[in-house]
Amino acid sequence: MANGPISVQVAWLPKTSRIIQQLWVIPREELSSVQKLKKILISPPEISYSDIQYILNYIQPENFFDFRHNHQFESKIAGIVGMPYVLSAQSGTAALHLALKVLGVKTGDTVLCQSMTFVASANPILYERANPVFIDSEPETLNMDPELLEKAIQELFKKGIKPAAIIYVHTFGTPGNADEVMRIGRQYGIPIIEDAAEALGSYYDNTPAGNFGDISVFSFNINKIISTGGGGALCSKNKKYVEKARFLANQAKEQRQHYEHCELGYNYQLNPFAAILGKAQLPKLKHRAEKKRELHRFYFDLFKNLKNIKLIGESHKSRSNFWVNAVIFENYDTYNSMVSLFEAFGVEVKPLWKPMHMQPLYKSYMHYLNGVSENAYRLGLFLPSGSSMTKAQRDQIEYIIKKL
Incomplete structure (x- = not known):
């Protein structure tokens, strides 16, 4: 087997993405060092x-x-x-x-x-x-x-x-x-x-x-x-x-x-x-909600100095269980770079929900829009949010984000 770098392509990225033509190249030794870890899921079952x-x-x-x-x-x-x-x-x-x-x-x-x-x-x-x-x-x-x-x-x-x-x-x-x-x-x-x-x-x-x-x-x-x-x-x-x-x-x-x-x-x-x-x-429930809040703080610290990435938070009156964490990017380049890296290193990410008014089933129904949900769908991602996430998995995610 060759020892050179590995090119990564993610099938579900938007067709307009530059990343389809310009693939991330990841050193083989970096990829193999994290492949030993289980895939990190967005919201894994929490049944003990x-x-x-x-x-x-x-x-x-x-x-x-x-x-x-x-x-x-x-x-x-x-x-x-x-x-x-x-x-x-x-x-x-x-x-x-x-x-x-x-x-x-x-x-x-x-x-x-x-x-x-x-x-x-x-x-x-x-x-x-x-x-x-x-x-x-x-x-x-x-x-x-x-x-x-x-x-x-x-x-x-x-x-x-x-x-x-x-x-x-x-x-x-x-x-x-x-x-x-x-x-x-x-x-x-x-x-x-x-x-x-x-x-x-x-x-x-x-x-x-x-x-x-x-x-x-x-x-x-x-x-x-x-x-x-x-x-x-x-x-x-x-x-x-x-x-x-x-x-x-x-x-x-x-x-x-x-x-x-x-x-x-x-x-x-x-x-x-x-x-x-x-x-x-x-x-x-209480323990899991607190663990999820800890994970949100972990993401907040990772993203707080990245001006082109917004972590969805809570209002001043809310105390969220942060069932799932979501980020929205300012541009496709950063979005696509993040997706490629996460997928290459075995971390599950997915686009945010496609709004109902954009769905083929519902697009003919009346709607009142301001552009927020469409932008979130096109430039947003769900991140791994399990309350049982290990330190090794957090370290893996931190490593990937810092590569940006």
Whole structure:
């Protein structure tokens, strides 16, 4: 085998990238010294052997249908979030769909939704054949821009359209200007679904994320700060909302001795063994959130003197769990250089979410833009953000960034 330098090309870089023609050349000895380390993932599963042992303690036939574990898990979530009524669900998407159903969203209704988000925030709107209106982001945290939100509402009101709901997402786990969004919702009489899928363990103005909306939803997907392998939760201070959601999640089965169904329901209940895993995970939330905050400080120190790279942070009222860290570059050259180096050294990075108003599925729907989300998508990257990141992995990342 030759001992010369290695050229690196990354397939998913933009076609306009100069790096496609001008590849990074990395000394072979540098590459081999880090290839011994495992690939560093953006958001790796955080399920320990103790979690598995906890589940094994319950491997008995009677536990396969024992929803007491779900109720215990729900009670623990309620204590963390400060919402008295909680339903555990099959996924965060299922919880969001149930939230729309509970609020009575129907065919032809209008639902305001953040554009810079994962597609699961928007898809349930189409499940109900409603019409999404997408709102762009403010630049500090990439959360929904309250000024654009209010502008959209005012223009819709002039057309005789009152939105049925606002889906407000805590982007990357960081609450944005939550009190202003809540004020707008109250002022115009529009219920707010707080999409806190990524934000368990985050706070805004000393209040837990998930405590603000008329209904809030969480995700416990495999990549979240707390995982049930796949799952979610719906929370509210309104008991009737959660009771209705629980009814719909169990195939809308009426309280009869026989099987009776008067309306359309769903198979959205969380598996009891997923709830058992959730019970094992929840005590680790505070520690993991602090570890993620430490990692954010690590990135802040690395990037603070690089004027052409911006690390997305938190507002002065927020305390984020920093579920995932994101950076935005000023130009393609730096962006592409970073991608090539990270990929060559076995570090996973990915572009930020493509905004909903740019997606083929959603580009024909109404949107209110300021350019923030499009710029973030084109020049932004997700960085490794696992709370279990080792010192050796941090050293590897630091080495790569300093090469810039």
